[in-house]
Amino acid sequence: MSLRHAILTLLETEPASGYDIVRHFKESLGYFWNAKHQQVYQELRRLSDEGWLHCAEQAQSDKPDKKVYSISPSGRAELRRWLGQPAAPNKINDALLVKLFAGALAEPDDLRAEMARHRTTHQATLASLLDIQRQYLALDAAEQARQRLPYLTLRRGILGEQAWLAWADEVDAELAARADQSSEKPVGK
Known part of the structure; x- marks a missing residue:
């Protein structure tokens, strides 16, 4: 599994900001998939560049504008493609x-x-x-x-x-x- 597919999975449910995605990682996927704050933001930028995400800026009165991401049709197609692929068995380094x-x-x-x-x-x-x-x-x-x-x-x-x-x-x-x-x-x- 890659970080990009974890992000697409989260955004399939609802649009979210980078901050929201990091929070969702901590509260749900983070129990079985880890990503650092910086990694999430870098991957959001790449996914947007590839056309797999839409990004809309939301004005905030007391902070800089917030970027809210949603999955695009091509991102949804990639997620479905990935879901159809076999997952490699988990290996541990403990x-x-x-x-x-x-x-x-x-x-x-x-x-x-x-x-x-x-x-x-x-x-x-x-x-x-x-x-x-x-x-x-x-x-x-x-x-x-x-x-x-x-x-x-x-x-x-x-x-x-x-x-x-x-x-x-x-x-x-x-x-x-x-x-x-x-x-x-x-x-x-």
């Missing part, structure tokens, strides 16, 4: 997993502290996702039906975070056992 793989060389307490930091992040993400799920479940049936596919991406995120936390329990148990074993060894042996 430094924590590399550290655990080499964990026999590390101090158990260092790995335990690292796991605790990651656990805090995953617990916070899960709490945010569960809050979004509560909002979805409070919608009327017609709106829930309309939002069903985005909801299923949310469910994937929830299940992923729950699985990560269950895995972390296994890792923590192993690290605790290793710490206990190292503390039982006589000094100098």
Whole structure:
């Protein structure tokens, strides 16, 4: 997936400013696709240059004019073309997993502290996702039906975070056992 297709996906729903798109990334797509503020603005410019977006300036009384982007017919055609292409399986680069793989060389307490930091992040993400799920479940049936596919991406995120936390329990148990074993060894042996 590319950033351009993520932006086209967001704009398919409704026109938005660059600021709004960055905010939407943080609140929705950002759970599974990351983009920096500057990257979004650069891609908006390229998409406009390619004719995949329309851009209209909106006057603001207390700020510079705001650019509001909407998807063009050629942008919609590109989005449909992309949607018809197979998606590559996700590959991960996870430094924590590399550290655990080499964990026999590390101090158990260092790995335990690292796991605790990651656990805090995953617990916070899960709490945010569960809050979004509560909002979805409070919608009327017609709106829930309309939002069903985005909801299923949310469910994937929830299940992923729950699985990560269950895995972390296994890792923590192993690290605790290793710490206990190292503390039982006589000094100098």
